[in-house]
Amino acid sequence: xxxxxxxxxxxxxxxxxxxxxxxxxxxxxxxxxxxxxxxxxxxxxxxxxxxxxxxxxxxxxxxxxxxxxxxxxxxxxxxxxxxxxxxxxxxxxxxxxxxxxxxxxxxxxxxxxxxxxxxxxxxxxxxxxxxxxxxxxxxxxxxxxxxxxxxxxxxxxxxxxxxxxxxxxxxxxxxxxxxxxxxxxxxxxxxxxxxxxxxxxxxxxxxxxxxxxxxxxxxx
Amino acid sequence: xxxxxxxxxxxxxxxxxxxxxxxxxxxxxxxxxxxxxxxxxxxxxxxxxxxxxxxxxxxxxxxxxxxxxxxxxxxxxxxxxxxxxxxxxxxxxxxxxxxxxxxxxxxxxxxxxxxxxxxxxxxxxxxxxxxxxxxxxxxxxxxxxxxxxxxxxxxxxxxxxxxxxxxxxxxxxxxxxxxxxxxxxxxxxxxxxxxxxxxxxxxxxxxxxxxxxxxxxxxx
DNA sequence: GTGTACGGAATTGTCGACATTATTGAGGAT
DNA sequence: ATCCTCAATAATGTCGACAATTCCGTACAC
Numbered sequence: 001x002x003x004x005x006x007x008x009x010x011x012x013x014x015x016x017x018x019x020x021x022x023x024x025x026x027x028x029x030x031x032x033x034x035x036x037x038x039x040x041x042x043x044x045x046x047x048x049x050x051x052x053x054x055x056x057x058x059x060x061x062x063x064x065x066x067x068x069x070x071x072x073x074x075x076x077x078x079x080x081x082x083x084x085x086x087x088x089x090x091x092x093x094x095x096x097x098x099x100x101x102x103x104x105x106x107x108x109x110x111x112x113x114x115x116x117x118x119x120x121x122x123x124x125x126x127x128x129x130x131x132x133x134x135x136x137x138x139x140x141x142x143x144x145x146x147x148x149x150x151x152x153x154x155x156x157x158x159x160x161x162x163x164x165x166x167x168x169x170x171x172x173x174x175x176x177x178x179x180x181x182x183x184x185x186x187x188x189x190x191x192x193x194x195x196x197x198x199x200x201x202x203x204x205x206x207x208x209x210x211x212x213x214x215x216x217x218x219x220x
Numbered sequence: 221x222x223x224x225x226x227x228x229x230x231x232x233x234x235x236x237x238x239x240x241x242x243x244x245x246x247x248x249x250x251x252x253x254x255x256x257x258x259x260x261x262x263x264x265x266x267x268x269x270x271x272x273x274x275x276x277x278x279x280x281x282x283x284x285x286x287x288x289x290x291x292x293x294x295x296x297x298x299x300x301x302x303x304x305x306x307x308x309x310x311x312x313x314x315x316x317x318x319x320x321x322x323x324x325x326x327x328x329x330x331x332x333x334x335x336x337x338x339x340x341x342x343x344x345x346x347x348x349x350x351x352x353x354x355x356x357x358x359x360x361x362x363x364x365x366x367x368x369x370x371x372x373x374x375x376x377x378x379x380x381x382x383x384x385x386x387x388x389x390x391x392x393x394x395x396x397x398x399x400x401x402x403x404x405x406x407x408x409x410x411x412x413x414x415x416x417x418x419x420x421x422x423x424x425x426x427x428x429x430x431x432x433x434x435x436x437x438x439x440x
Numbered sequence: 441g442t443g444t445a446c447g448g449a450a451t452t453g454t455c456g457a458c459a460t461t462a463t464t465g466a467g468g469a470t
Numbered sequence: 471a472t473c474c475t476c477a478a479t480a481a482t483g484t485c486g487a488c489a490a491t492t493c494c495g496t497a498c499a500c
Binding site: 258259260279280281282 | 460462
């Protein structure tokens with residue numbers, strides 16, 4: 001039994017992993033051929049992606065990959081901070097030994113990745129760390145919202161991992177979050193998470209600024 | 221030029237205003253006839269509503285109006301509290317005289333509605349009050365999220381406005397929020413908004429409990 | 441050289457038809 | 471009476487075709 005992914009997941013994956021340029025036009029027939037699906041399925045996928053905000057769908061004018069503006073990128077991270085703060089609080093209140101064990105294990109690997117200078121691997125573990133917290137928070141509504149929040153696209157678009165020294169600081173921030181969770185201290189967990197994502201936000205703003213300067217120095 | 225609403229808005233309006241029973245099956249052909257649209261358009265609308273969470277779409281099994289479970293209703297209000305808390309903070313930091321004037325005017329009308337015992341009118345003004353704050357916060361990403369959060373459906377499903385004395389307390393809570401906004405105090409605005417929505421959450425839990433007791437006394 | 445009108449090509453939107461899949465109901469066995 | 475089987479019905483999923491609209495390159499006017 002071949003578990004074939006449907007057109008929606010295929011296309012979503014292609015977009016968030018940057019296989020299309022921002023603002024690139026998405027022609028239904030082309031996509032259908034590329035994914036080996038019918039135009040109907042592609043059409044449904046585009047509607048969903050439009051509702052999700054990854055794609056902009058204009059009547060009689062087709063679909064384009066939605067460009068995330070600088071402002072919107074910042075706003076998305078702000079929303080993420082608010083929601084993940086709440087999730088961290090809940091997680092602290094109800095995390096079990098099992099969840100703490102899983103988190104500790106991820107943190108060990110993160111330390112290894114930082115020492116090895118492997119920022120791609122670190123980034124992946126980072127995502128795992130946050131997802132473990134969502135699991136512990138046991139709050140599907142908030143988790144689904146955060147998960148569909150296009151932060152992945154932002155990281156790709158702005159390359160936020162490239163800031164010098166970011167990984168070390170990020171590691172320390174995660175350690176503080178972990179400590180609060182271990183102590184079952186909801187207030188501390190929320191504020192540690194907010195602090196962490198505040199740093200992420202600053203990094204994003206730095207990346208935006210850098211991008212602008214670079215554009216001025218090397219006009220395309 | 222007749223600005224005919226499309227199938228999506230028609231159907232959405234019908235669902236949130238309670239014209240379908242929870243869990244009722246939505247047959248494409250029937251809906252298409254009822255809305256005077258083609259099956260294709262209805263199909264697209266259902267996909268969007270599924271993504272939005274108002275409708276559950278199962279493969280080869282059609283669509284049903286999604287029943288909001290008690291647990292999910294609570295979770296939705298929790299998310300709302302987190303996001304509106306953030307929005308209130310931002311609003312306090314950047315609200316102008318014009319915005320404050322509009323809010324003050326709404327509060328006057330709210331007081332009138334409470335004194336007149338008009339809970340429907342109060343509820344409407346309540347929504348206006350919150351929306352004015354979103355406007356002042358100037359944060360489209362968060363506003364759109366909160367707006368698409370099905371709280372309307374919850375209020376309909378649980379009749380939260382019926383709790384005795386709720387209106388008076390709600391009015392006081394709004395006055396505190398207003399005071400914090402007027403003082404441009406972000407911390408106070410966030411905590412006042414959180415306190416207010418905490419009360420709303422308690423009321424919701426009370427309504428859920430009441431519903432269960434009633435169901436036991438009058439088994440259907 | 442710049443701007444505009446026009447026509448062909450490309451793309452989207454919608455409909456109907458049909459295959460596939462669930463649901464229902466009748467009939468029969470235990 | 472209850473459960474199972476199986477055929478009939480109803481609904482969904484997908485495809486192809488065609489109309490409507492937009493896009494793009496060309497020719498023309500100034």
